[in-house]
Amino acid sequence: MEKVAVLGGGSWATALVKILSENKSKVFWWMRNSNDVQHLVQYRHNPRYLSGVQFDLNYVKPTTQLAEVVASADWVVLAVPAAFVQSVLSELPRGALKNKVVVSAIKGMIPQENILITDYLERYFQVANSHQLVIAGPCHAEEVALEKQSYLTIGSHDLAVAEHFCELLRNRYVKASPLDDLDGIEYCAVMKNIIALACGIARGLNFGDNFQAVLVSNAMFEIERFLDAIMPIHRALSGSAYLGDLLVTAYSQFSRNRTFGNMIGRGYTVKSAQFEMNMVAEGYYAVQSIYELNKKLKVEMPITNAVYQILYERISPIVEFEILKEKFN
Incomplete structure (x- = not known):
């Protein structure tokens, strides 16, 4: 069983947890709001976003413990707004992402520094380019929740790593393909x-x-x-x-x-x-x-x-x- 950390409590994070958990990956889901975590544990859905999606808690572990979530996983998916990346990751020690494959599901840049998320991860957390992926493509979270046909592209400098992550995403309504154009x-x-x-x-x-x-x-x-x-x-x-x-x-x-x-x-x-x-x-x-x-x-x-x-x-x-x-x- 693949172990994946998903950071974020919004609609896109929720959609990705749905895809990954339904494909039988073990998902450690970090959310900042403890009330949302408690609601999810009790009622098995995100109270704020895509609330119609029900989660199997045998495969999804929601928590507010960021360091624990990251330590438990081999893959770390960032799905928080770009403006909040620095404040979220500041809670982690600099070596926390070492030997992880970090996947950016963020379509934005670090404000003030004007750098890409991948550049930020390399500069401040020493995550090599070969261990970074980017999720792109026409795939709205709301349509994932409705299981409408969707397409994802996984950008990477290492197509083998990208293909591996594609396998975690593919199902009857999601097609995922690797592409060697990360930046x-x-x-x-x-x-x-x-x-x-x-x-x-x-x-x-x-x-x-x-x-x-x-x-x-x-x-x-x-x-x-x-x-x-x-x-x-x-x-x-x-x-x-x-x-x-x-x-x-x-x-x-x-x-x-x-x-x-x-x-x-x-x-x-x-x-x-x-x-x-x-x-x-x-x-x-x-x-x-x-x-x-x-x-x-x-x-x-x-x-x-x-x-x-x-x-x-x-x-x-x-x-x-x-x-x-x-x-x-």
């Missing part, structure tokens, strides 16, 4: 959340489907320019780990980034939108990180710049999008 997949996952925010803002401003199609088309060129500047290798960006993940985030009703952007476009302030959602939109933090990184790279990124100006400089969304639409063909 490219991770950056693309960050970028697609920014684009989803832009799509939401456009919807909130009553721009139609025609404009959104052009927005997403131009976004792929923007992502390609950025990836080529930061790590120039050939990638087939039409694949599900890239374009597929972007499309589902840009168009789906389950996309929290699109929802957040829609609220901004309709006139909400950032704080009021965050308060009403009660969920973290990774794109809000990601756009600042990418914007800061691009000060050195100087890549043409009109969509990213527009979203940054709206969220951080408080420029009117309609003003920014009137400028943006003139840059598209």
